[in-house]
Amino acid sequence: MIDKQKNPRALAVDILVRINKGAYSNIELKQTIANSQLSQLDINLLTEIVYGVMQRKLTLEYYLTPFIADKSVQDWVQALLLTAVFQLHYLDRVPTRAIFNESIEIAKTYGHKGTRLFVTGVLHAIQRKGLPELSEIKDPVQYRSVKYSIAPWIVAQLDAQLGEEKTEKILASINQPAHQAVRVNTEKVTVANAIDKLGRLGYEAHPSKVAADGIRMVKGSVANTELFKNGTLTIQDESAMLVAEAMQLNTGMTVLDACAAPGGKTTHIAQKLGETGSVLALDLHPKKVALIKANAARMGLTNQITAKTLDARKIDEIADDETFDRILVDAPCSGIGLIRRKPEIRYEKSLQDSQNLHKIQIAILNAIAAKLKKNGIITYSTCTILKQENEETITDFLTLHPEFELIQTLTDKQIKASRSEPYLNIYPDDFETDGFFIACLKKRA
Known part of the structure; x- marks a missing residue:
């Protein structure tokens, strides 16, 4: 019989079933590993199977x-059969005998004799006949949907918006391992100092080529290090670090972060404002506001950050017009830019979801526009790569608000400086980071 708490393949099956019912892969993995009795080797296998299957x-x-x-x-x-096929096809180092034996044992433990015989029969049939060829799929959108494992509507949208050549490059990148990046709290140390400290702890790390305050980790997680716990470092994707850079912040400014949880961008803004600046950080959900406060406390930035539970569309309740020097709307979005890091997104979202989010984004921008001072800047960002949530949202907002103009999105390392458009699109294949969109809107005097 299988001892589930010590068996990575059995735990992978349990996690995949919960993910298919709506759970988040990263949360399920973290909780399962914490409650298990797995060795580090088995934790690695569990993680590889879960993310690989997703x-x-x-x-x-x-x-x-x-x-x-x-x-x-x-x-x-x-779920069990999918884990077996994944291991057979993608994990060459794992012996076929081990995959068969473990899968059959899990079937025996979880089910009855008929289930065990069914799983055994399927596995032996796969071994005997081999897997079907993808070339049998004749429809080009369906072919790439299956080849890269992404919903057909996303393939069709990217084809229409970016062209098939760029779409192919994006799709080819999304199943590669996601890099871990950390942002340096420059109130405490420099990037060079932080890399030196990580080196002494046995980590290999390099300065980000994308973000000024970023470090790309070669391997290993910093989440349990003292550098993370004391707020010297925080985990954040390199693309997300560009948002605060683009806001053109100065010390002493008053800033609104309208959709702030979990607080990564909020804390980045705060560290750029110095002790005389302030950030009002809003989120709809009390639990998420608690996360903002916890991140602010960990990074020693509680004096600059005030976090409140409020729908940004109701900003009139707490703020007067022309209150803020800068406003960040890191808008609710489909998250399609995150599909490398959060693979379930590629199956859960629909085109209708994306279109509905466009309406919410416009409503948030409309609500906060009057709260910006003249000559102030709204920075609008998303972690999606779909135009209806990005460029089209900006176009619709500017039509409604002629008092704003679209200005160049600037970054410290001059990312994509030769682009023809003022906003900044980062695609997953560009720098092996999350996909992101950033636009800056200046309010005329």
Whole structure:
């Protein structure tokens, strides 16, 4: 019998079933690992299987379908078979015998004799016949959807908006491992000092080529280090670090962060404002506001940051017109730019979701526009790469608000400085970071 708490493959099946019911992969993995009795080697295998299956889900389902035909398969059996196919096809270092034996044992533990025989039969049929070829898919959008494991509507949207060549480059990048990056709290140390401290702890790290305050980790997590706990470092993607850079902040400014949780950009803004500046950080949900406060406290920035529970569309309740020097709207979005790091996004979202989010984004921008001082700047950002949530949102806002003009989005390292448009699009293949959009809107005097 399988001891689940010590078996990474069994735990992977449990996690995948919960993810398919709406749980978040990163949270499920973190909690499962904390409650398990796994060695570091097994933790690595568990993580690789869970993320691997989520990243390759549509591909794996295509491979598996001929072997289960029209049979009604329980969720956990489907998840078990997907983990087995993933290991067989993508993990060359794992012996086939080990994959078969472990999968059959899990079937025996979780189910009855019939389930064990079914799983055994499917695995041996795969070994005997081999997996179906992707070339059998004739529709070009469906082919790339299955090859790269991403919803067909996303492929079609990217084709239409960016062209097939750029879409192909993006899709080819999204199943590569996500880099971990950290941002340096420059109130405490320099980037060079932080890299030196990480080196002494045995980490290999390099200055980010994208963000001035960023460091890219070669491997390993800093979450349990004293440097993270004492607020010297915080975990943040390099693309996200560009937002505060683009805001053209000066010490002493008053800033509104309208959609602030969990507070990564809020704290970055605060460290650029110095002790005389202030940030009002808003979020809809009390639990998320608590995260903003916790991050501010960890990084020693509580004096500059005030966090409140409020829908930014109701900003009139707490702020007068022309209160803020800068406003950040890091808007609710489909998150399509994060699909390398959060693979479930590529299956959960729909085109209708994206179109509905556009309306919410416009409503937030409309609500906060009057709160900006003349000559002030609204920085609008998302972690999606779809134009209806990015360029089209900006175009619609400017139509409604002629008192604003679109200005060049500037970054410290002059990212994509030769681009023809004033806003900044970062795609997942550009720098192996998250996809991001940043635009800056200046209020006329």
